[in-house]
Amino acid sequence: MFKSVKFKNRANTLAGNLHLPEGFDKSKKYPALVGIHPAGGVKEQVIGLYAEKLCKHGYVVLVYDSSFQGESEGEPRLLEDPTVRVEDARCAADYLTTLPFVNAERMGVYGICAGGGYAISVTQTERRFKAVATVSAAPIGEGYRNYLGTATPPAELIKMLETAANLRTAEINGAAPSYTPFVPERFEDINENTPDLLREGYEYYRTPRGQHPSSKGRFLTASMDKLLAYSAYDHITDYLSQPMLIIAGSKADTRLFSEMAFELSNGPKELVLVEGATHIAMYDVPEYVEQAVNKMVRFFEVL
Numbered sequence: 001m002f003k004s005v006k007f008k009n010r011a012n013t014l015a016g017n018l019h020l021p022e023g024f025d026k027s028k029k030y031p032a033l034v035g036i037h038p039a040g041g042v043k044e045q046v047i048g049l050y051a052e053k054l055c056k057h058g059y060v061v062l063v064y065d066s067s068f069q070g071e072s073e074g075e076p077r078l079l080e081d082p083t084v085r086v087e088d089a090r091c092a093a094d095y096l097t098t099l100p101f102v103n104a105e106r107m108g109v110y111g112i113c114a115g116g117g118y119a120i121s122v123t124q125t126e127r128r129f130k131a132v133a134t135v136s137a138a139p140i141g142e143g144y145r146n147y148l149g150t151a152t153p154p155a156e157l158i159k160m161l162e163t164a165a166n167l168r169t170a171e172i173n174g175a176a177p178s179y180t181p182f183v184p185e186r187f188e189d190i191n192e193n194t195p196d197l198l199r200e201g202y203e204y205y206r207t208p209r210g211q212h213p214s215s216k217g218r219f220l221t222a223s224m225d226k227l228l229a230y231s232a233y234d235h236i237t238d239y240l241s242q243p244m245l246i247i248a249g250s251k252a253d254t255r256l257f258s259e260m261a262f263e264l265s266n267g268p269k270e271l272v273l274v275e276g277a278t279h280i281a282m283y284d285v286p287e288y289v290e291q292a293v294n295k296m297v298r299f300f301e302v303l
Contacts, residue, residue, distance in 0.1 A: 002051070005062070007095035009088050015071035016064030016092070017043050019055035024101075031106035031303040032099075034092040034129070035063040036122075038113030039080055039140055040182040040217040042070040045210055046112050046283040050135070053293045054110075059300065060102055062092050070214040076171075078179060080219040082118065082140060082230040089122040093129065106303040108132065110296065112283070113254075114140045117232035120261055124239040130303055133245040133296050136279045137261060138197075138254045139232035144224075148195060148253050157228055164224040171222060178221040185217070196253050200280035210284060236264040243268040245299040247292050249277030270299070 002019040021030060033054060037047040043063040051061040067084045068074035074084075089109060097104040108131040111119030117139025123132040144160075145152055167178050183201030184190050190199050204210040205217045244265055248258035250273045262271040272295055277288040 002055075005095070007064075007091055009067055009084070009091040012067050012073040014064050014067065014073070014088060014091065015043070016062055016095075017048060017051070019048075019051040019059075019061040019063070021055050021058045021060065026101050028101060029103040030058065030060045030101055031108070031300070032060040032062065032096045032102045032104075033300065034089055034096070034107070034109045035061060036085070036089055036109065036111035036115035036118045037063065037066065038115050038138075040205065040215060040219065041113070041115075042212055042214045044212050045215060046204075047115060049284060049289065050110070050112065050293065050296075053289070054296065054300075057297045060096070060099070062096060064088065064092060065214065068220075069216075076177060076220055076222075078177075078216055078218060078220045080140070080223040081226050082121070082232070083226070085118045086122045089118060090126055093126065097128075104128070106130065108300050108303050110134065112136055113138045113279070114143075117142070117257070120236065120240070120244070121232040123242055123244075124235045127242075129242065131243045131245070131300060132240075133247065133299055134258065134261070135247045135292050136249065136252060136254060136282045137246060137258050138279070139257055139261075140227055141230035142233060142257060142260070143254075144227055148197065149256050160224050161228060164222050167222040168225075179216075179218040180221045180224075181218040183217055196251075197279050200278060204280050204283055233261060233264055236261060237266055240265055241267040243299070243302050245270050245272065245296065247272045247274065247282070247295060249273070249279060249282050249288065250275050251277060252279040252282070254279045 002017040035047045065072040068079040110133040116134030116137030
């Protein structure tokens with residue numbers, strides 16, 4: 001079961017779902033997890049599915065819509081700002097510490113897709129998170145600079161930054177906001193050259209399989225200056241000493257980002273490849289989700 005909750009990130013009120021363990025007893029103290037959703041997603045989708053399963057194993061699990069997105073506050077809408085995303089997770093930890101039934105010394109964080117990158121990022125400097133787990137991690141800054149293993153030429157990155165700058169000027173002077181989709185918006189946009197990540201992303205986010213009215217699947221294009229300046233992995237080697245569990249599908253085209261995080265870490269770490277799974281299959285295909293959840297449950301026993 002879960003209840004709707006709200007908490008603050010500075011001026012913005014964030015909307016969350018607090019998933020409670022089976023047989024919840026408010027007089028007890030429970031370990032707690034914060035779940036960070038993918039870019040373009042919301043709390044009711046894959047991050048909520050994992051929360052539903054994790055809470056059955058004795059965890060209080062908080063998932064929420066990030067600032068500027070879903071049911072949470074923040075203007076401009078659909079801004080994807082990595083530093084704010086990381087601060088959202090810190091504020092989620094703040095909120096959990098105010099709950100009398102949460103053991104504030106036993107908190108962890110998990111994230112999926114871009115949320116996995118943000119989970120790793122926040123854990124590097126947020127010592128209240130005692131462990132971090134990711135599923136299909138896809139750090140957003142690294143992802144744009146190195147698209148599925150192919151480095152984006154600097155000249156192309158500069159063009160993206162110039163576009164963002166021009167859009168900021170236009171929008172502050174009254175032009176309508178410009179948005180960029182994370183996944184194809186129409187089936188007609190998919191062809192034989194479309195990567196698995198995007199083809200399956202369409203199937204999940206744009207069809208009844210996983211779509212949700214609060215999930216727009218796109219971001220404010222002017223966010224690109226923030227995305228290209230950001231790295232989720234910069235301080236893993238020096239700062240991330242907490243245990244880290246990295247889960248990826250063996251066939252995921254984003255697998256390289258999970259392997260990158262694993263190689264950078266000098267702390268306790270484990271890389272789990274789920275045989276036969278792609279990036280999006282880890283979202284909702286029961287046999288793959290169950291493998292990931294079972295591994296996460298055993299892993300978070302460190303809390």
